[in-house]
Amino acid sequence: DALGARYVATGHYARIADRDGQPAIAPALAVGKDQSYVLFRLPSAWLNRIRFPVGDLESKQSVREIAGRFGLEVHDKPDSQDICFVPGGDYASLLEARGSRALQAGAIVDSSGRILGQHDGYGRFTIGQRRGTKVAVGRPAYVIDIDPHSATVTLGAREELLADGLTADDANWQVTVPSSFEAMVKIRYNHRGAPATVTLTGDDTFAVRFHHPLEAVTPGQAAVVYSDG
Secondary structure (H helix, E strand, O other): OOOOOOOEEOOOOEEEEEEOOEEEEEEOOOOOOOOHHHHOOOOHHHHHHEEOOOOOOOOHHHHHHHHHHOOOHHHHOOOOOOOOOOHHHOHHHHHHHHOHHHHOOEEEEEOOOOEEEEEOOHHHOOOOOOOOOOOOOOOOOEEEEEEOOOOEEEEEOHHHHEEEEEEEOOOOOOOOOOOEEEEEEEOOOOOOOEEEEEEEOOOOOEEEEEEEEEEOOOOOOOOEEEOOO
């Protein structure tokens, strides 16, 4: 606004679709490059002023070819696979600098509460993790729970990762939605999405019931709802 700009264009792989006269974020056409998941917080009032010029291109190669024709130096820059603001993907150093409590040491236990070992920071673990726990229990063991209050990490069998649903708050609906509807719900950035029934439970809260149990539903992640209806 200060610059008098009517629109803002970004390089995110996403599109804006019309939903009964209301703009909403939609997936990009490029398979495997879609970044719509990370844009869920954008307020609907902003969407008419945003442009995603690469969202309608079908591949990253198409983007590179266009950039090359315009003489942009980054046309052959290697893809980044890391978190862009974490140098070298070393998120533990970021936690140490900005949220050191997440590196509080604690116990590793099984689902019955039996102590299996110790860890050097619960922030080094994520739900569904199997490797790197440094604990041997004689069978495959996965992180099924992380309690930041006690810094306890719980390991369990793969079937203990399954969840029938989830509850979410701080909802940002970009279009008007009914009290209950069918949709695809993504629970992490690289998740393909799972069919589910979404039910509103308050002004900014909702519940999700998956059609089939889903692995590694993780507190703190965004549940992003996709619907063509």
